[in-house]
Amino acid sequence: MEGFAGRIVLLWGWRRVLTAFLAGALAALGQAPYDFFAVGFVSFPVLVWLLDGATACSPAGLLKRLRPAFATGWWFGFGYFVAGLWWVGGALLVEADAFAWALPLAVLGLPALLAVFFGLAAVLARLFWGEGVGRIAALAAAFGVAEWLRAVAFTGFPWNPVGYIAMPVPLLMQSVGVVGTMGMNVLAVFVFSMPALLAARSHRAAGAALAALLAVAHVGYGAWALSWPAPAGENKLSVRIVQPSIDQSEKWEGSVRDRIFKTLLDLSALPVAEGQPKPELILWPETSLPFLLTERPDALVAMGELLQPGQMLMAGIVREEGGAPSGSARYYNSVVAINDAGVIVDAVDKVHLVPFGEYLPFQDILGELGLQKVVTLPLDFAAGSARHAMTLPGGMRGVPFVCYEIIFPTLVAADTGAADVIINVTNDAWFGDTPGPYQHFRQAQIRAAESGLPVLRSANNGISGVIDARGRVVDALAIDARAVIDATVATSGQDRAIPVNPSLNGVFVLGFFVLFCVGFGVRSRFRSN
Structure with a gap:
């Protein structure tokens, strides 16, 4: 040697x-x-x-x-x-x-x-x-x-x-x-x-x-x-995770927007397997809607009609503030909670944006050089000011993280102090069947083990799944699968073998x-x- x-x-x-x-x-x-x-x-x-x-x-x-x-x-x-x-x-x-x-x-x-x-x-x-x-x-x-x-x-x-x-x-x-x-x-x-x-x-x-x-x-x-035994189950939540597997090249095509929306509704309305409880929470992935809700109020009506009494839909959307007649629209990569009446009852905006993906750093200088961001939208995304936990059916508290926010240990630790579950919505269709989606999912597993909280993850394509508080995969969908996961999550708060920081x-x-x-x-x- x-x-x-x-x-x-x-x-x-x-x-x-x-x-x-x-x-x-x-x-x-x-x-x-x-x-x-x-x-x-x-x-x-x-x-x-x-x-x-x-x-x-x-x-x-x-x-x-x-x-x-x-x-x-x-x-x-x-x-x-x-x-x-x-x-x-x-x-x-x-x-x-x-x-x-x-x-x-x-x-x-x-x-x-x-x-x-x-x-x-x-x-x-x-x-x-x-x-x-x-x-x-x-x-x-x-x-x-x-x-x-x-x-x-x-x-x-x-x-x-x-x-x-x-x-x-x-x-x-x-x-x-x-x-x-x-x-x-x-x-x-x-x-x-x-x-x-x-x-x-x-x-x-x-x-x-x-x-x-x-x-x-x-x-x-x-x-x-x-x-160690699983959480005693003081709080339980039945959830349906939807993976629509929409091809990224057609995601924002105007001619197929209704078809994409129908795919999401149809998957969400599938009957549950025998013995499974009705989902209390339905989770859609990042930027799941191929349009702005401000332009399609009929979509909110359709989502309200989808939901049965007591159900909630959480969806990743592009949220618009301002716009006509002021002409100063701001766009946020957001997660919204919609109740069974088709009303948006809560929203969390993405705080940590992807440079060159969701906004162009030094836009005045780089824009003059002909550079532009990868995501095709009229304007850059704006960063949310803060994140908070959403109240889910049954009183459980869930904190949403959009896309690669889940990879930041300090960010997740700072925002999950009062949470029962981590929500992660993403769209890994950009990267196809490469190591990228697997690495992204692995980081969600490690956040679960690090925080002692289960993770509910919905991807447009990539790997959607349910991860328990020890980082174990309860269920997951393969890349390119167009399907749903029905699962029940039980939690009694942060679940670590030793309570530490x-x-x-x-x-x-x-x-x-x-x-x-x-x-x-x-x-x-x-x-x-």
Whole structure:
């Protein structure tokens, strides 16, 4: 092993670049839908050895000394994000005549930008680099910081955090309910990197024992948490989740709008299976209506006629404010609640919008350059000011998150304090049968395990499903399926094996590893002097 590691340490030029890129690309196989988590034990040790050799050729200033480390981390990240996010380009092919030119920007440009965060992680780690287990702790802490930055900088894009590689199944998702996504990012990198010590002369036994202890604790806690009984069922809600599977290319075509609306009504009116209760809540996906309700009041009448006494319909729609005669319309990507009289009784607007998808950043400048957003609507979406829980039939409280809002751990944690269930409406038809919809669904699973709340998820196409409070899939629909799910959700509030604050605990985990690597570095320098 020492010889193999030594050859990686001494790589130079294009061989070093290619090795870093392939190691990162291999790590992406640990994400959904592949879930081959064992690749982490290969990719991250290779990264450690590459960083061992990431030194400047001659004495130089600090920035020049750190440049090889940044390049190594950047190429690792570039491989990781190209392999994990290539499917983003599919959204540009829905209207290929207008957006095909931007395909390289999505497939290569976005990974190139995101790779900067991994480059920063490598730089931070090298600042505290040493021998043995200390450098492993430095890399883990650095990735914890970098992944936090990726979640918040420039509106944030925490898609496929490295910690998710360690959570491919519900058994291995339970720890996120204790240490949060931040803590899992740190611990996953630490454990995955431990095989690098096999090529070291010190800390082999201690490193192996520590990695084994963390892995056993991870699996053991998962088994214990899943053995806990289901919620007592103080609140129960029967729900029908509708997946209409409307082709994205025709979703806003005026000639088929009535057919699309009829598909939603027909699916919602299907008889329930024998022994199943009548659904109290019917859930439609994001932007399910192919028109504005202000233009089609007859649609509200039809939805009211669909609903039986006591039923509620929650639908993702484009909501308009203002408009004629003022001419200052504002559009919101919203979820509305409609009662059995066909009256909108509540609405929540999407707060965290997708740049270039739902609005154009720096519109005055980029618009002059001919750039435009991907979603075809008369104007940009406006962001909602706040989110609140909706009261569902029977008194249960549900908090709606639209599309990729579900991927933000801190956003979900901040808005679900008084919730019984998480509602997620989305439209993954943009991406077809690619890894994208599976990765999106996996993040909904992890939010359930992290928050201790069940998730009800309706997708136009993608993966609609019911996820329990431990991240287990109760039922789900396949991509391209046009069908419904009937299920009953029981909850008694947040359901964790241990009542904790995962976000705060994640900060503690990161802080511990920062102190670990700093203290180890100081100790090593003291001994060397």
